Amino acid sequence: MAGQSPPAPAAPPAGPDAQAGGLRTALSGTTTRGRSFLAAGLAAGACSYILGQPDLLRVGMLLAALPLVCTAVLHRTRYRVGGSRRLSPARVPAGSEARVHLRLENVSRLPTGLLMLQDRLPYVLGPRPRFVLDRVEPGGKREVTYRVRSDLRGRYPLGPLQLRLSDPFGMCEMTRSFSAYDTLTVVPRTEALAPVRLAGEATGYGDGRHRTLALAGEDDVIPRGYRHGDDLRRVHWRSTAKYGELMVRREEQPQRAGCTVLLDTRRDAYTGSGPDSPFEWAVSGAASVALHMLERGYTVRLLTDGGELGTGGDGALNARGGESADAAGILLDTLAVIDHSERDTVSAAYDVLRGGHEGLLVAFFGDLDREQAALAARMRQRTAAGVAFVTDNAAWARPGRDSTAWARPGAPGGAYGAGPAGGTPPAGGGAGAEDSDLVRQLREAGWTVLSVPPGTAMGDLWREAGNQSGQLAAAARGGEG
Incomplete structure (x- = not known):
């Protein structure tokens, strides 16, 4: 996907005051050469008056008039140049490069002089790119390209484009700034994950899980609010009159497997x-x-821990797989600008989850104290399955970033705490006694818990989550037998 700003040649100032102000700005852009010519012309005029030499006056008038004429011409041509920008792509993962294509067009009837092109960038994208264009003929076009890269997520404005104009004699320079700008979105880096089966998912992934409502008649219609694109022939006028808003017949309701991704953003x-x-x-x-x-x-x-993403009534951002090509873009754009919160609890997220039975819950937790671990344990009771990734802050803060972490044999990330699938941490390493108790509390509540030491790939942890979920399911079936 690419963003593009259309050519936007500015219009000349409309009115005497604006014209005078623009001319004063143009005169302030006189170069050292232009000021020297102007000073030499004035000096020649003064010498002509003192010495009585009329020929010297003509020379002085020529010297003084040249920078003024160049300034006046440049003052007119500065409004005859259009510029555009195109991003390829407009959304990139962190650490990847994007290309920025600049296009300059001379829409006047006169050729331009020396042009210096500069695009304004945030410092995280690198130094400001500068290009020098020698001469652009009437109706001519020039294109230049540069690259930007950022290791930090975010939305970064590119522009406005600045153009420094110069006359052929180098008497005057002025900077013209376009008004259009584009936005580069740097989204989080993602990894391809293998399809795994998680405990509590009897039918696996949600492809093809649909349910059709049987309608016995007009009185049994289940209405819902009107959505953009709904067929007006499905409007249910009785419900519309009852609720005071446009309602449509929900003749068929797809039942899709649901997944809630919880991201703990607490700064502490x-x-x-x-x-x-x-x-x-x-x-x-x-x-x-x-x-x-x-x-x-x-x-x-x-x-998030505040449950404040999106515009839904429950404070959640929802995206439907297989229905909207923009669903992934919506999620990535949201995560591109997410930041730490100043909250000290995840209770708001629990309040969102307690509204009804949830499907799969995948949580990414930071440091949990006893109160937050108890709250997370209650969250699990509202879901069919739960996987929790808990960052090992002690390992991340360790000097030298030792990426090795205790884990059961064959597990890249290991289970956090004791249990049939988790093993026991070695003495002096991994989680402390209190951490083991907290994580054991999560495991007893039904969570599949994995620690996240530095340098661990998400794909490895995801496969390990599938393995542990299978073991827990097998243990549960054995206990029932």
Whole structure:
């Protein structure tokens, strides 16, 4: 996807005051050469008066008139140049490059002089690119390209484009700034995840899980609010009159498997900052899981500890897999600008979840104390399955970033705490006694819990989550037998 700003040649100032102000701005752009010519002309005129030499006066008038004429011509041509910008692509993962294509067009009947092109960029995208164009003929076009790159997520404005104009004699220079700008969105890095089966998902992924409502007659119609694109022939006027808003017949309701991705954004729950911090890993992990679930046909809901993403009544951002080509873009754009919160609890997210039975819950937690671990344990009771990734802040903060973490054999990320699938951490390493108790509390509530040491790939942890969920399901079936 590419963003483009159309050519936007500015109009000349409309009125005497605006014209005078523009001319004063043009005169202030006189170069050292132009000022020297003007001073030499005035000196020659003074010498002509003192010495009585009329020929010297003519020379002085020529010297003084040349920079003034160049300034007047440049003052007119500065409004005859159009510029445009095109991003390719307009949305890039962190650490990837995007190309910016600049196009300059001379829409006047006179050729331009020397032009210096400069695009304004935020400092995180690198130094401001500058290009020098020698001469652009009437109706001519010039195109230049540069690259930008950022390791930090965010939305960054590019522009406005600045153009420094110069006359052929180098007497005057002035800067023209266009008004249009574009936005480069740097989204979190994502990883491709393998399809796994998680405990509590009896039918696996949500492809083809649909339910049709049987309608016995007009009185049994289940109405819903009108959405853009609905057929007006399905408007249910009785319900519209009852609720005071346009309602349509919900003759067929698809039942899709749901997945809620919970991202803990509490500032105190993470250590460090920057692109290699545990919070950035959690954001990238949430983006990877959300995109993976969308590809598998899930309806994905994105929550934070404040439950404030999106515009829905429950404070959640919803995207339907397989229905909207922009669903992934909506999720990525949202996660591109997400930041730390100043909250000290995840209770708001629990309030959103307690409204009804949920499907799969995938949570990315920072540091949890006893109160927050108890709250997370209650969250699990509202879901069919739950996977929690808990960042090992002690390992992330350790000097040298030792990426090795205790885990059961064959597990890249290991289960956090004791249990049949988690093993026991070695003495002096991994989680402390209190952490083990908190994580054991999560496991007893039904969570599949994995620690996240630095340097661990999300794809490896996701496969491990599938393995542990299978073991828990097998253990549960064995207990029932």
